[in-house]
Amino acid sequence: MCNEVIQVDVIIPTQTKYLDFIGSIGEHIAKDLDDFSGDREALAYHLNLVLTEATTNAIKHAAQMTPKNTVRITIHIQDNELNIKVYDHGQGFDLETVPIPDFDQLKEGGMGLYFIRTLMDSVSYTKQADCNVLEIIKYL
Numbered sequence: 001m002c003n004e005v006i007q008v009d010v011i012i013p014t015q016t017k018y019l020d021f022i023g024s025i026g027e028h029i030a031k032d033l034d035d036f037s038g039d040r041e042a043l044a045y046h047l048n049l050v051l052t053e054a055t056t057n058a059i060k061h062a063a064q065m066t067p068k069n070t071v072r073i074t075i076h077i078q079d080n081e082l083n084i085k086v087y088d089h090g091q092g093f094d095l096e097t098v099p100i101p102d103f104d105q106l107k108e109g110g111m112g113l114y115f116i117r118t119l120m121d122s123v124s125y126t127k128q129a130d131c132n133v134l135e136i137i138k139y140l
Helices: 016-032 040-065 111-119
Strands: 006-013 070-078 081-088 122-127 132-139
Touching (some): 016 040, 040 070, 040 081, 040 111, 040 132
Antiparallel strands (some): 081 132, 122 132
């Protein structure tokens, strides 16, 4: 049972040099959660991967539109729910039309979303008035 409340809000430039930093935030949160009875190492690895992949996609696609932009990442943990939101200013996409990657082909694309969907409990993507939001939920 996780009763603590954690709120992290990070805004980074659309530059990949910040990916390790974002991933390490997820790792540290997972390893330091009070009252978490699950596999901390697995959760730490999953959060690092998910945060890195989600931020990579936001940087890759937002930077095409406006190179001097930012990506905002929020992590909120409360009542045994870990909620990650990644905000970008790119053109957006339809989450439901992203196919499952073909693992027999050595082609890039779609792997990040596949891992996010596989490792987390809920994934949604919405277009808002001034940005796009990828919301990822993991139940603890």
